[in-house]
Amino acid sequence: MTGVRDLKYRQWFRGADVDGDGVITRQDVRLMGERYIAARGAASGSATAHRLTEGLDAFWASVIEPMDSDGDGKVDLREMTEGFQRALADPARYPQQVGPVADCYFDLIDLDGDNRVDQAEFGEIFGLAGNVSLEDSAAVFEALDQDGSGGLDRAEFHRALAEFFYGDDPDAPATHLFGRIPG
Template identity: 25%
Template sequence: MKQVLQHRIDATFAHYDVNRNGVIELADVYALANRLLLAFGEPASSERGRELVEAYDRFWEAIVGHCGAGRDGRIGPRAYRDAMIEAFVEGGPINVDFLEVVRALLDIADTNGDGRVDAAEFRVLLKARGLSEAECGLAFSHLDLDGDGAISVDEYVAAVRDYYTNPAEDTPGSWLYPEALQRT
């Protein structure tokens, strides 16, 4: 059980290590936020843009605080894994900050403001995070639980929580990063 969850966390580490230097730094976090803002054409100065950057910033503060790395520190794969296990598997204090990032992501992705993310919006979100076109479609088909062609914020938040806490291989959350599923 724990091995599956650790593998999933390790897969997400690669998405946060934007510059691929083997550690996550504040610059990686901001680069990911900027990549998402650019993908959706959202200025960082807009309300939604500021909310996304601020949510990522709070997440960074929480995770470096847990790791004892300091704001300008660097977080390696092991420290990241330990922090995320505390946050989700054990339900520690980072949980709230991370879920704020998840909600801010969905707010940016919800370009028409209907409170849901359709397949095209979701594809932009996941491609900006580094997933392939095929992985985006696969993830969406498993996360759209009611088959209405969209993912609600609540569905996505539940899937993220499921990804980090449920070691089963065919749950909605297990499909957030299909490449992680394929390696378990």
């Protein structure tokens, strides 16, 4: 595990600890999804919202809950960092571990259904729901839009999340996806 990945995971933890009590619970994971659904104005009973809830439940069960080393139903920063070190060690497992939830988020972000996320959509979801400053969000988007098309397609979105969770390069475009990490 590199120091960069540890910093990224800490940043992700801050966003995932929705209620700010210093631990991640199943409720935090669900609230994270609800926060994104609300930011997009999607109906909580919509197909995308339902898929996101199911995907987050699976993400909790397969990735987060196994990190709960003391069995108290809560994952603190130490447990999460150690758990991510174990669970997210192999980028080849991205399609099973992160991919399904990433697809749900992409569908939620792509509100107009054009199969691309433009800068406004990206800024809204990461800025409003993800607690990332609009300036940081714009800078990350620009770096991720490597072809300069003005939008991220599903493949570019997946590459960004894979780089965030599995990558070690402090200068990679996705390093600050969930907020600026200390440099």
